Every structure is written in structure tokens, then in C-alpha cells.
Amino acid sequence: MSRRGLISPLTRAALVATTTMLALSACGGEQAGPKLELTAALPDAPADGTTLRVGDPATQVALETSGLIDDLDVDVEWANITGGPKTLEAFRADAIDIGSVADIPPLFAHWTGTDVRIVAARETVDPMEHPTYELGVAPGVDVTSIEDLKGKKIAYSPGQAQGALVLNVLREAGLTQDDVELVEMQSVDDAFSVALAGKQVDVAPLGQTLVKTYLAKYERDGATTIQPGVRDDAWTLYAPTTVLEDADKAAAIKDYVGVWAEAQQWISDHPDEFAQAYYVDHEGLSPEDATYVVDALGEFTVPTDWDEFIARHQQTVDTLVEEQDQEPLDVETIYDRRFEKAIAAAVSSEGKGS
CATH class of the missing domain: 3.40.190.10 (Periplasmic binding protein-like II)
Incomplete structure (x- = not known):
């Protein structure tokens, strides 16, 4: 069988989360907010009662441990969902609004018929010394x-x-x-x-x-x-366009990504606390293994200018187009750069306040 043109099926392992996803979907059945065009300015705040459903347990732990969760002006419903296949399954089940993955899952969501946008990016400070x-x-x-x-x-x-x-x-x-x-x-x-x-x-x-x-x-x-000898550190937050077309959800994500950026910096600044709270208490690693992981992964940074991040992502797209016979894609079209500005403003405001 040819190795080219492979479209990965939704992983069977995602099925174990089906019951949880259906429960989350039922809980998240709030009335949709006003329609928002994908090119319109982001609203300043969501309507009262808006809940953002997030699949990102690492950030949840960082926010709760650091106290930064108190900076959120929106209610968050957390889902213990990680990885591209499970996140895509959750999107398709309308179980979450936003997920946290590497740079490949948003591409395959697009190529397999789920319209998504990237709303935040993260990279490693010294990626060649600290491969993922x-x-x-x-x-x-x-x-x-x-x-x-x-x-x-x-x-x-x-x-x-x-x-x-x-x-x-x-x-x-x-x-x-x-x-x-x-x-x-x-x-x-x-x-x-x-x-x-x-x-x-x-x-x-x-x-x-x-x-x-x-x-x-x-x-x-x-x-x-x-060691792999290549960069592998690209990380993203992404959401279905149907979520971003809901004005209240879009406003909630605008608030969330700013605090998310603070959480990534907190993880870098407090590796021991994060190792204990996430890798030991949440993931069940030994303290020794948890310390190994945070040391191996290094420090993170959240870019406030996405040009270079997008350029590297385009190189990855071009590789997949060539090696897997995927459809050509201008990757910038799946980035929602309204949130780039929101993150830059939040990071700038935090810097002035510190």
C-alpha cells in the first residue's frame, strides 16, 4: 500500500471519551450569542452567563495553581481532553469550544472538513536544545x-x-x-x-x-x-469557526487567550510548582520523572507577532502537501489574527502592571 495520500482516521481511542463529550455537550447547550463575522472586530466582553468550554488540562492546572484563574472574566468549563484526534472528535461532538494542540491537528481538521482557526501560538525559547x-x-x-x-x-x-x-x-x-x-x-x-x-x-x-x-x-x-535534530516545538490554541462566529464565545476567547499567555509564562517561571501540580498530582508521574520532563521541555514563549511562526507552519504544510499528497493550503488563512492583537495587548498590559 502506498505511504502517500494517507488521511488518518479518527482514533479509536477517542471513543472512550464519547460519554464525557456527550455530557459536556449537553451541559454546554446555552443559547447562541449574536452572529459575528470572522472579519469583524472582537467584542470587548461576552454576555453574562457565557461559558467557554476548554480542552487544556495543563493550562487549567497552571491557572489554578498560580491563582491566575482569578484574572479570567469569563466562566470556563474544563474538559480533560488532549491531543489532536480527541480534540477533533470533541469539536465534532460540540463538546468543547477551544483546544490545545501542536501545529498539525489544525491542518488535518481543515483537510478533513472541519473549519477551524488558530487563535494563539506558543514556542520554546531554545527549541533545538529542548525538543518536544x-x-x-x-x-x-x-x-x-x-x-x-x-x-x-x-x-x-x-x-x-x-x-x-x-x-x-x-x-x-x-x-x-x-x-x-x-x-x-x-x-x-x-x-x-x-x-x-x-x-x-x-x-x-x-x-x-x-x-x-x-x-x-x-x-x-x-x-x-x-535527538530528532529538527524543530518540533510549535503549539497552538484553535477553535471551530462556528464558535468564533458566536460573538459571545469570541469575546470569551479574547479574554481567555490573554490569561492563557500569562499562564505559559508562569509555567516557565515556576517549573518546580508546575511539575508537582501537573505532572505529579494530575498525570501521576513520580517527582523525579516530573522534574525530568519540565527540564527537558525548557521554557516557553508566546509570540505577539505571528509572522515567523506562520512562515514555519507554511513550511510544514508544504512538506505534507509534497509527502502526503494533501491539498495545497495557504496556512495564514486558518489563523485568526484578531487574537494576535488581543494577546499582544494583554501581554503589554501585564508588563506595565508588573
Whole structure:
């Protein structure tokens, strides 16, 4: 079967969240606000009683732990939903209004018929020293550099950030898809770690939360990891256009993204507190592993000028168009730059007040 032209199906794992999503959808059945054109100025404030449904547990923990949640002027209903496939499923079930993902899920939402807009962006201060992913190497497999990937079986999730990372790594190594065997699977929970341990694949991208546990279990058997050698730090908030066409929801998101930006800075400034509150208390990692993860991920920054971020995103789009036969896309068309101005104003105001 050709490796090109792959459109990832909605992951089966998303189905486990269906009951929760339906409950959230039922709870979120408030009357829609006034219609707002996507080019109209954002309202200053939503109507009383407006609730914003957010799938971003890491930011929820940061806001609650830091006390920044008190700065929100809008009611937020939190959903414990992460990752592109589950977030897209939640959008399609009308279970959440806004989600937090890497830069690939908004593209695949667009390519699979869900109209979305990116409303905020985040990147890593030193992305080459603090990659979001490392390449996990199965026990007994000899891979010490990305050039060694030739001839290897690599886990590949085309609709997720990990899939784009694999393509970018191959390009950086001077390899093509024909030089390796791409094994399509969804990166959900520890699926890639399990595939590595079971020798289903030789190499797989692992998020930093999985790297430490993978090595702890299998390093004695010869498991290793290597650096990807490419940037992989792009992070976004995005929302369906139907949400942004609701004036009250759009105003609520305008308020939310400003406080969200403050939360990202708080995470960078308080790594120990965030490690304990999120990775230990919420995610169940050991304190040692939590410290490892926050150190590995480094510090974050929220750009107030999106030009460079969008330019890098366009390069990713062009890679996917070429390597996966996706439809060409001017990626700026899925950015709602009204929120760029809102974030810049919020960050500027916070700086003056500090």
C-alpha cells in the first residue's frame, strides 16, 4: 500500500471519551450569542452567563495553581481532553469550544472538513536544545543518528505532530519515505512505547513524558533514544469557526487567550510548582520523572507577532502537501489574527502592571 495520500482516521481511542463529550455537550447547550463575522472586530466582553468550554488540562492546572484563574472574566468549563484526534472528535461532538494542540491537528481538521482557526501560538525559547519529542529506539536496534534510520521501521501517525516530525527528520537526514518503512499507527497514550518494546517498529517519536518511563523499563534491554535534530516545538490554541462566529464565545476567547499567555509564562517561571501540580498530582508521574520532563521541555514563549511562526507552519504544510499528497493550503488563512492583537495587548498590559 502506498505511504502517500494517507488521511488518518479518527482514533479509536477517542471513543472512550464519547460519554464525557456527550455530557459536556449537553451541559454546554446555552443559547447562541449574536452572529459575528470572522472579519469583524472582537467584542470587548461576552454576555453574562457565557461559558467557554476548554480542552487544556495543563493550562487549567497552571491557572489554578498560580491563582491566575482569578484574572479570567469569563466562566470556563474544563474538559480533560488532549491531543489532536480527541480534540477533533470533541469539536465534532460540540463538546468543547477551544483546544490545545501542536501545529498539525489544525491542518488535518481543515483537510478533513472541519473549519477551524488558530487563535494563539506558543514556542520554546531554545527549541533545538529542548525538543518536544525524542526518537525512541527499540531494544537491540542500532540507531545512533538520524542517518541510521535508513531501512528501519518507523512508527508514523500522519494526522499528528509526530507524523510531521518523522517526515522532517527524514528530510534532514537526506532520506525519503522509500528509504524506510513507515508503519501507520496513532500515537495515543503509550502506544508508541508499546510498539517499540514489542519490536513492531524500530523507531518511534516519544514525547518527553514517555521518554523517561520508556528508558526506565527497557534501557537494560538495549533501548535508547536520540535527538530528532529538527524543530518540533510549535503549539497552538484553535477553535471551530462556528464558535468564533458566536460573538459571545469570541469575546470569551479574547479574554481567555490573554490569561492563557500569562499562564505559559508562569509555567516557565515556576517549573518546580508546575511539575508537582501537573505532572505529579494530575498525570501521576513520580517527582523525579516530573522534574525530568519540565527540564527537558525548557521554557516557553508566546509570540505577539505571528509572522515567523506562520512562515514555519507554511513550511510544514508544504512538506505534507509534497509527502502526503494533501491539498495545497495557504496556512495564514486558518489563523485568526484578531487574537494576535488581543494577546499582544494583554501581554503589554501585564508588563506595565508588573
